[in-house]
Amino acid sequence: MLRKIVDWVDERAKVRELYKAQMVEYKVPKNLTFPYVFGVLALITFALQIVSGIVLIMYYKPVIAHAFDSANYTIMKEIDFGWLFRHIHAAGANFFLAIVYLHMFTGIYYNAYKKPRELVWIVGWVIYFVLLVTALTGYLLPWGQLSYWGTVVTTEIPASLADAPILKGFFGAIGETISVWMKGGYKLEDLALGRFFGLHVIFLPLVLLGLVGIHLFLVRAAGISNPEGYEIDKKSEPDKVVPFHPYVTLKEGAYAMWYLAIFFFFVFFYMSHFLPADNFEPADPLKTPPHIAPEWYLLGFYEVFRSIPSKFWGFVAFNLILLLLLLLPFLDFSPIKSARRRPLFFVMFIVFLISSMALTILGTMAPTPTNAKLGMFFTALVFLFFLSLPVISFLEWGWYKARGGQT
Amino acid sequence: MSAWGVVKTVFFTGLTLAFFFVIWIYNPFAHKETYELPEDVTKIIEDPKAALEGRNLFKQNCASCHSVRYDGMYLLSVETKPEWEKILKTMGRPIIEKKEGKVQVKGYYLPRDVYEAVALQDLENLKASFGKVPPDLSTIYLARGPGYLYQFILDPQKVLPGTSMPKLFFPEYDKEAPQKVAKIVAYLRSVSEPPPSEKAKRTVMGVVTVGYFVIMGVILWFYRKRLLEKMGLH
Numbered sequence: 001m002l003r004k005i006v007d008w009v010d011e012r013a014k015v016r017e018l019y020k021a022q023m024v025e026y027k028v029p030k031n032l033t034f035p036y037v038f039g040v041l042a043l044i045t046f047a048l049q050i051v052s053g054i055v056l057i058m059y060y061k062p063v064i065a066h067a068f069d070s071a072n073y074t075i076m077k078e079i080d081f082g083w084l085f086r087h088i089h090a091a092g093a094n095f096f097l098a099i100v101y102l103h104m105f106t107g108i109y110y111n112a113y114k115k116p117r118e119l120v121w122i123v124g125w126v127i128y129f130v131l132l133v134t135a136l137t138g139y140l141l142p143w144g145q146l147s148y149w150g151t152v153v154t155t156e157i158p159a160s161l162a163d164a165p166i167l168k169g170f171f172g173a174i175g176e177t178i179s180v181w182m183k184g185g186y187k188l189e190d191l192a193l194g195r196f197f198g199l200h201v202i203f204l205p206l207v208l209l210g211l212v213g214i215h216l217f218l219v220r221a222a223g224i225s226n227p228e229g230y231e232i233d234k235k236s237e238p239d240k241v242v243p244f245h246p247y248v249t250l251k252e253g254a255y256a257m258w259y260l261a262i263f264f265f266f267v268f269f270y271m272s273h274f275l276p277a278d279n280f281e282p283a284d285p286l287k288t289p290p291h292i293a294p295e296w297y298l299l300g301f302y303e304v305f306r307s308i309p310s311k312f313w314g315f316v317a318f319n320l321i322l323l324l325l326l327l328l329p330f331l332d333f334s335p336i337k338s339a340r341r342r343p344l345f346f347v348m349f350i351v352f353l354i355s356s357m358a359l360t361i362l363g364t365m366a367p368t369p370t371n372a373k374l375g376m377f378f379t380a381l382v383f384l385f386f387l388s389l390p391v392i393s394f395l396e397w398g399w400y401k402a403r404g405g406q407t
Numbered sequence: 408m409s410a411w412g413v414v415k416t417v418f419f420t421g422l423t424l425a426f427f428f429v430i431w432i433y434n435p436f437a438h439k440e441t442y443e444l445p446e447d448v449t450k451i452i453e454d455p456k457a458a459l460e461g462r463n464l465f466k467q468n469c470a471s472c473h474s475v476r477y478d479g480m481y482l483l484s485v486e487t488k489p490e491w492e493k494i495l496k497t498m499g500r501p502i503i504e505k506k507e508g509k510v511q512v513k514g515y516y517l518p519r520d521v522y523e524a525v526a527l528q529d530l531e532n533l534k535a536s537f538g539k540v541p542p543d544l545s546t547i548y549l550a551r552g553p554g555y556l557y558q559f560i561l562d563p564q565k566v567l568p569g570t571s572m573p574k575l576f577f578p579e580y581d582k583e584a585p586q587k588v589a590k591i592v593a594y595l596r597s598v599s600e601p602p603p604s605e606k607a608k609r610t611v612m613g614v615v616t617v618g619y620f621v622i623m624g625v626i627l628w629f630y631r632k633r634l635l636e637k638m639g640l641h
Binding site for chain 1: 422423426427429430431432434436437438476477500516518519520542543545546547549550551552599601609610612613616617620621623624625627628630631634635640
């Protein structure tokens with residue numbers, strides 16, 4: 001019976017041909033390492049976010065009089081399994097960002113942003129940026145103290161442009177305009193909540209969905225990179241490639257199952273970080289909490305902003321880091337790929353990795369003068385990583401030429 | 408894998424796990440206040456029977472200033488209004504409680520704007536005498552935790568100097584005072600935390616879900632191994 005239905009569909013849609021071409025005859029390098037799984041894990045988390053988000057949106061009310069109660073009473077207490085979907089969505093947001101960061105660091109380590117994969121990296125960067133905005137907008141929705149004050153601080157960051165050394169009026173006007181656009185006014189009220197809600201539930205997810213589609217297409221078009229950094233010729237080296245299905249699908253399927261086991265362990269038994277205690281207090285515009293800090297995935301940027309004494313240069317610095325990340329394929333123009341074969345790059349990658357982690361952890365600490373100095377030090381190291389890339393590439397071009405163009 | 412490969416794998420895995428441990432589970436660098444909680448008090452707070460007594464104590468001692476809307480508990484002065492019952496039944500939603508298999512209405516949940524409109528004058532009066540409206544305590548247990556609440560109710564000025572919350576329990580005159588405070592905290596806990604039977608259900612659900620994924624992963628792994636051996640790809 002089932003076979004007949006598939007036959008009927010196949011006759012009209014040619015699904016078997018598509019499956020064969022895209023899954024079995026599609027060959028990937030045999031030596032892919034464990035970190036290559038993060039892409040598919042991010043995709044799974046995205047699906048979880050969409051499903052749990054659809055359930056939450058049915059009961060959430062984007063009005064400040066009802067937002068807090070709809071999240072904490074209706075969803076958590078009134079609706080059967082509402083708590084489960086909120087837990088999944090809150091933990092999912094953190095896991096999504098965590099997996100995306102791991103995916104990005106993997107990409108940097110194996111130089112997966114180099115020719116012919118520059119577009120994969122650039123679209124991936126746009127996904128990361130949109131994801132950060134989605135996380136920020138979603139953070140306001142429960143309308144707790146952390147949501148409110150976190151958003152107040154974030155929407156005031158563009159206003160630090162007014163601190164510019166020259167053209168104060170011009171920069172100030174730009175900063176204020178951005179800030180007012182984000183909030184829909186000078187105060188964080190119903191208008192802002194409505195805007196953030198609309199962006200978070202319709203616009204940004206649709207954009208993400210489109211971008212993820214393009215990202216996947218580009219990965220297929222350019223081919224998966226390879227930990228060794230060689231481009232494998234699939235025709236002349238058939239022993240170095242394997243069919244995508246079942247070799248990779250089953251391996252990553254098993255990893256995905258274990259990832260979900262860890263994810264649901266957090267969902268059921270350890271939510272105290274993902275639903276922080278302070279956010280169970282309703283937003284109070286008259287009461288500023290003692291410690292305001294963004295969520296962990298923004299703390300690195302926040303620490304860069306905070307540790308630089310001038311607000312303007314702090315703003316410039318963290319935006320510059322984002323921009324340099326986007327320009328990575330062009331900063332690193334060396335013909336040699338993968339940190340496995342690039343000792344200088346390997347050292348700088350470790351410097352970059354440790355500095356980003358240190359900046360994030362410094363962001364959780366109190367803003368003492370020592371911490372500010374440490375923050376500046378690690379900020380300098382992050383910039384050193386980006387600036388070292390052209391130098392390393394220049395040296396490697398020399399070696400490349402000396403070996404007669406052999407990688 | 409070469410020795411260098413093992414070193415790299417251990418280094419990167421260890422660094423990543425250590426980072427997420429600090430960020431998500433225990434951060435030794437971040438400052439966190441802790442409040443002392445005696446062991447017998449913890450026992451009372453976790454006892455569902457104490458929560459029932461705590462509800463009455465709350466009504467006697469706290470409900471003249473604080474509401475607990477998620478439990479259908481409102482300011483006493485508001486509950487004496489003649490139109491109150493009607494407002495609850497037309498604008499509110501029943502809070503359903505399952506007791507020994509029977510479904511019963513425990514009280515009514517009133518949306519915040521409706522409640523604040525009805526109680527406007529009462530809330531203004533409280534603001535006039537205390538400087539601010541005493542907060543609704545529906546989620547305070549989740550926000551502050553048992554240690555803070557116990558110490559704060561026992562001696563507000565010691566925990567939060569300058570607060571307008573009065574001291575209501577005096578251990579020097581009333582031997583039962585610490586137990587009474589603990590019962591009130593137990594009540595606030597029962598409003599926020601799911602009841603023990605529900606909690607047990609969630610634990611079973613969690614164990615089954617996590618177990619399912621672990622086992623599915625193992626099955627897929629061995630299925631793949633056998634399949635690849637047959638195909639000559641391993």
